[in-house]
Amino acid sequence: MTHWPQRQAALLDALAASGALPSDWRPAFEAVPRHQFIPQEVWRQEASCVPVEAGDEWWSLVYSDTPIVTQLDDGRPGGPGIATSSNSKPSLVARMLGALDVTEGHRVLEIGTGTGWNAALLSARLGSRRVTTVEVDQDVAAEAEKAIRSAGYSPRVVHADGEQGFADDAPYNRVIATCSVRRVPPAWIEQTAPGGFILAPLGLDFWSGALLRLRVADGTAQGRAVGGVQFMPMRSHRPAQDAPVDDSTARPSPGALVPETLASLGFALYASARLPGIAMTQGQHDGVPQVWLWDRQGSAATVTDREVWQYGPRDLWDEVTEVHAVYIRAGAPAAEEFGVTVDSGGQRLWLRSPEHPVV
Missing domain, CATH: 3.40.50.150 (Vaccinia Virus protein VP39)
Structure with missing residues (x-):
């Protein structure tokens, strides 16, 4: 001391x-x-x-x-x-x-x-x-x-x-x-x-x-x-409890290289507006880099460069990669290019200018 x-x-x-x-x-x-x-x-x-x-x-x-x-x-x-x-x-x-x-x-x-x-x-x-x-x-x-x-x-x-x-x-x-x-x-x-x-x-x-x-x-x-x-x-403001995922709906596909920008704060903001309700995290499983996706209503996906597995009624990985492609075409904007307006009409995310809402 x-x-x-x-x-x-x-x-x-x-x-x-x-x-x-x-x-x-x-x-x-x-x-x-x-x-x-x-x-x-x-x-x-x-x-x-x-x-x-x-x-x-x-x-x-x-x-x-x-x-x-x-x-x-x-x-x-x-x-x-x-x-x-x-x-x-x-x-x-x-x-x-x-x-x-x-x-x-x-x-x-x-x-x-x-x-x-x-x-x-x-x-x-x-x-x-x-x-x-x-x-x-x-x-x-x-x-x-x-x-x-x-x-x-x-x-x-x-x-x-x-x-x-x-x-x-x-x-x-x-x-x-x-x-x-x-x-x-x-x-x-x-x-x-x-x-x-x-x-x-x-x-x-x-x-x-x-x-x-x-x-x-x-x-x-x-x-x-x-x-x-x-x-x-x-x-x-804590999220609702996740619904269980039905493993019997598992659908495999070839592995995917996860782009670095998928884990950027800029894409996180963009995806939060374009893909409301989808959650993502990433880390390692048995030494292999992995991405986890879920929507709290029973859909989920796990992604590595070896294989992709999707579960439930939605193909979350397909949805995320589609939106990510649009984000890249928009110039992969950094987090500081996004802004928020909050008024009596609610909360809106915009890109570069309040006149350009992300929807």
Whole structure:
């Protein structure tokens, strides 16, 4: 423990050298040590959540640029061990705070308090009375508030559903979400001052994870993707449970070389609009690179360069490759070329200009 200042300094130096930590945010990171917000019982996210031993392993994890799982299965014992709350990797925290573009006098609403580290960093930068943070899990909110108070800060910590924001302290100049959403909630737009920004991770089915930066004006939020992020979904935005796949419908075909752009954030955004409801992930099975597709209604596909298997009523691999071909003909646009408009008519994804919706 006596060596944490050196560990902290080394981490912050590395974040600054990489460009993740803006110079105007470094004093806040120095004033708010990460270890003050990490409980003793934590997990490392690997193929599954692996417990971290107390002592040097814990300290090494805390002062590495690594996310830390702080809750499994919404806090219920005996579950499957799925991560449901975490402390984000420091480079991501720094990059998002930099993208928030705050200045003195701004009021900020944070959706997803988690461990409280982000709220404390905002308080160190802006002053506690200008920060409101909302957490849906009562136990997580209570522990976060305790850690924040111990660190010397006193933002308003609210136990509530973050989808509704928190109208009592509105309007806010900035809204930042530390959980992904399928759609930007209307309450966030209503509670953001004209000219303010909403910074939120968009989490759709097709392996996406785009960070949206939306300016609010006249009841509309509009802006572009500003990079890729991976966050746990807001609880009310979690996907529906998948329907079982009937193995008897298996249809084999020759293997396929998976193009690199299939796993790009640009294609993930494009496919999320053109192929709503289809989910994708990729990895390795028995040492062989593989893509998995499913639609939550009982269709699925597995793809390797050796063979393709499709299941259920839809040929998902055929649908994906057809849409991917259109994406390539459009120039294989990067994620930053896509934008989102949210208004009373709903949420729309567009390419290069709001006048060119992706449909």
